[in-house]
Amino acid sequence: MSQELVYERGVEDAKQFARILYVAHALTFLFSAGMLSILVLIVNYVKRPDTAGTLVYSHHTWMIRSFWWYAIWFALATVIFFTLGFILIGLPIAWAMWGIAWIWMAYRIIRGFLDLNNNRAMPV
Template identity: 50%
Template sequence: MTQELVLDEKLQTLKNLAWMLYLFHAASLVFSMGTLSWIPLVISYVKRGDAAGTFVYSHHTWQIRSFFWYLFWLILGVVLFFSIIGIPLAWLIFVGAWIWKAYRLIKGFSDLNANKPMDV
């Protein structure tokens, strides 16, 4: 019985960390357009191994992939922004990337709270 309790406490600790990382990503998205998301990215890389074999592992992978895809779209938007033809398209990419990342964060929060792994 105590071993199950210890495992449950460990899983809850891993889940709490993933939840806090989602929260940090969300705050970064709102207050800095995601530029500070590199901080929870590093933590996800460091702590993902601790979550191996649990559903929380997939949440770290989800957050890492979300960060790099969001970065890709932002870089593409910046490149287009500095071309005369691409300014309207760049803004469309910025807004679309922001909405996409917000969706991924909401989906991650929701599945984490339901103790479900992410489809990565």
């Protein structure tokens, strides 16, 4: 068996695993508002070095960055909710931030999944 065939099979396996991680991220955001996504994030960190030099590496980086930006915005909205929630204006601001963060994360997951299926690297 040639080296290229082994390499291609390895890349295809890595792509399939990245697809599974995209689905896992999506499910955690649907059913736990992303709180359980920390488990999937750990897997991203563990598997990313195995994909160095391939387009899959950029997808792991994309998922990692997406999670951390989402976590920052979610935490900021939570702080606003608990500090300004007693004031009428704090509630809609926090809810809007949570909603925007959730929609942004959904966009990142869908875009990443579609780009992976189309063999496109994510911007780094």
